[in-house]
Amino acid sequence: MSGIGMILNTAKHALAAQQIGLNVTGHNISNVNTENFSRQSAVLENRDPVHYNNFILGTGVEVNSVIRSSSMLLENRLMDQKSELARYNGAESYMALLESIFNETSETNLSGQISDFWNAWHDLSNMPTGFPERLAVYDSGARLAEQFQWLNDSMLQVQTDIEREVQAGIDQINTLADQIAEINVDIVADSINNNPNDQLDKRNALVNQLAGLIDIQTYEQPTGALTVATNTGHLLVYGADTFKLEMRSGQVNWVDSQSGGVDITDKIKGGSLGGWLEMRDEVLPKYQQELDVLTEELIWNVNSLHSQGVGIDFFTDTLTGAYRTDSTQMFDTLAFGDRIDYTGDFKMWVKDAAGNPPVSITVDMDTSTSGIDYGAAGMSFTTPSDTYVITATSSGTVAGATDINFTWQTSSGTGTGVMVAGDDFITLDDGSQVNLTAGSIVEGNSLRVNVDAAGNEDSLKLNSVSGTANSALDTYRFTVKTGGVIGTDPVEIEWQNSATSGIFIIDPTAPMDIEVDGMTVDFASGTMFSGDVFTVATDDTGNPSSQLSDAWNWTVSSFADAFNRASDTVAGGGVGSGFVQASVTTDNRLSFTPAAGYSFAFSDAQPQDAGVAAALGFNTFFTGDSASNIAVNSALDDKDNIAAALLDSVGEYGVGDNSNAIAIAEIQYTTIELAQWNFDRSGVDTSGITSNTLEGFYQGMVGAMGIKSASINRNVEFNQVMVEKIKEQRDALSGVNLDEEMINLMKFQHAFAVASKLLTTADEMLQTLLSVK
């Protein structure tokens, strides 16, 4: 087989090969601007030779394959870097939003509002009787409250926006995973004989998009299929199969084939999702929490002074406290209940219309030193499976010289009790007996005893509370959700501190030392009812100490009763007794009602004020306890009630007295202990205590925000540069250079032209032969 036929054949192959070359070049030129396109080239190969006579003759050219210039290593590095860039880009946009919300570069911002508020108090102190000055204090307070609320709402809005975007991101991840799986199928099919170059490029583009959303790992299998997994190893694409991500109660879950979810939220570090989640779970909560800390301290410090002051007049109408307890009525459950100083007193002054000197009503806020004598012989309860709330209505010493009177209450009944002089137990009129340890009993204190099904005392007992709590100088409030007998039934308890909350179950089959936010609470025994509350307070280094409900507490009711007893027996002056009565509202707030013609005011209870008026929300400047609900007390709608003055030791005051206004204005110079928070996505949120003025604390907060933002910006810049560098390297290998292609175009064109000439030549040769007749 040789001769002209062979030449023709060679020309045919040459034409075909150059044509393919042109084709590939054309494809490259067309895709010069296509992202993720890898330059392709036709690999020309000389065809197998033939033996002709003694020669081995070449048979021309053929295209062996079309390959793409691509490096898996570079592609992966680029993908990783883009993922990192996307993460900081995601965080950057929200950080910029946060910065503009706080807007500290202009004058109309929170720090300006705080200054205005103090200045208004200064102005009032300069002119305590002036109505415009009072109005200014009210307005600046209201504006400040609004600003706090606005900041809080704006941050919540940012949080909602982020959540919406995370949801959209997850939807996109799922779609991309589906697309990758589809392309995987094509690639596996085409890989058998060919290089599916364009499919590979397309898949690469999709994987890049996916990496921009979430940090992933990829492995190419021998079949050509790409396996994609999250950085925790949870598969997203496996061959033709995909696994979904899903938002479940705000957390990103990986869903397995049985629809079971694995929470991978805190493990997502890269991609936009990583950036968004970092903003949502680390950055935003810090500022939300610190804003709350600031608000809370502002409210308490202003309120505790304001509640001890007096306005132009005494209160003549019923006044209801702004703060409520929960259904247990315990003072500990008030928003600022943990700030009550039980070594102090509560003091109110009452005036009549006749102008007699005011009289004072004082309630001593001490707490009893006695306690339940666990396991004492003779202790018994008549009503089983219930809680006895026992309240002292007189003071004394256990086994002392005088009788001490009590009242008791269960869910089904009430009654009285007495501890006879010399006895160390209370006999209740339902036949129950409560034994107490030695110590004092203070009128108004109340305790709760849980009784088990057999009628025995079975209050909650802890072996210990140990460890170091993550939140220092805070109160952890534990509320029983599902009751039962500890050690027998599963008891579900919810806990909450000022920043976070959680829920746990005391499982009778498991050890009962429960890890709660850094502390270990070791439960011993107790019959718990739904709604039972106990607290653990932490000091400034996080050391916990517990306060159980069977310790003596004040409740709104016991306080109201103690107040009324004091009011009924008030001595001295011409005003008379019993003209202000306290009562408890249905929503567990306290109310003071003066008789017609009588009026009352609050004052500093020398030598130590307990802060009860402020904690119950009487005569306070603000209401609310966080940035979300701070507002000016509605009692100040009558601006005369702004308390610029203080009552003196006999309940008199001058309306021109400005001592309380000055005291409130001085809060701005006062150093206060405030909690600085650090939120970590691994779930350990910690606080440290810093001493600063309110404004100083806010400055620190804004400074920290700026530093965080600046660091994100720097990371964006750095990663941008890195992406560019790697992309340059990638393009150096895979990118299309038009000049190069142009040359290739001409190269193939010329080759084609000459191959055509070969064809013509062969044809002519044939013609010549044919013409030989």
Place this chain on the structure above:
Amino acid sequence: MRVTHTTIYDASMTRLQKLVEDFNTANQQVSTGKKINRISDDPVGLSSVVGLRSNLSNLDQMTENIRTANTWLTESETALDSIEGLVEDAKILTLSMTNGTISQQELDSAAGQVQEMLGQVLDLANSQVNGQYLFAGTKVDTKPYAYDDPAAPTEAIYSGNDGAFTLKTGKNTNMVVGYSGEDIFDSKTLNVDVTNNMIDFREDDGSGFGAEISVSIPSGSYTRADLETAIGTAMTDASVAGFTYTATYDPTARTYTIQHDGGAGTAVDLMWGTGSNASQSIAPDIGFSATDVSGNTIASDQPVEWSIFKTLIDLKQYFTTGDTSGIERSMTRLDTQFDNMINAVSEIGYKGISLDIKTTVIEELDFSYSSQKADIEEVDIIEAINKLKAAETAYQAALSSTSRIMQMSLLDYM
């Protein structure tokens, strides 16, 4: 390295973007005049700016507080200055009335003048600033002084309280600017001299009253407490019967009580009316009427009143009745009031000076805070414009080189 067209385009784009950004930043700094336009531009600097801003706001407020304090002090000073002048006039008048023989007609006319002065002093004591009374303690809405009986006043009743109106004039300083009228117009001390230093008394040790004993209180200035000791000591030292005398002042009832330890059956007779030195007795100054009074525990029958009003009311009374010893005694009392006014005025003067010093300090601080704030926050305009110019040049250069490189194509040569 192989350079592709994508690389060229991408690189140009990035570079141009960066330059536009620089250009924009430079432009923003020039047009806003501020270096910090976002918190992250300079977090540490901004944090100080926020602090400086609140310090500045506080300084403004302090300036405002000091201005208010100055108004109060100026008004008080004016009022007290005028009263001081009136007291001086009263002194001159009294002095002229003790010279030679003065007819009752002249005395009556002098009494009229004193009445006039009294009215003026009362008005001045009721001075107001911004509708608030200067000398009412913290009851700034209450007119502090009024006559007990406007037709025939025997004293001016004080309705203010003993508080002090205080203003905040510095981070750690409060200044009293509104005084209690009692602090200013009610003298805390009594000048005792030959006109009012005598106590005449008789003692009964159980065997009837003995002879009159006269003692004098050493001349000098006494507070109410000092006077307790001085009276007790003087009478005990002079006692013939060997009694120990104690005098006690009751600040609520404003009375002096003189008692001795003689026990039952003994007595003392204070001879305020018939004593040989009754005209120089201390009785009116410690609340006793000019009548003899005897017993074991003897309390004064009138409130002890050392106020400027009482001094003038008494003076007028002495003129009207032609009581020459009373007129002479009034000289001492007027001296005391005059000294009190001088003291009060100079105290206020010192406060004024201290406010002036504070104002200067605040102005200096204000300047230093403002310039610190400007240093951090504001741009040096020359530098900023230079930067803007540089950014513009760089941008232009990049635009021109980019457009040139983009025009290049092999096609042009084929």
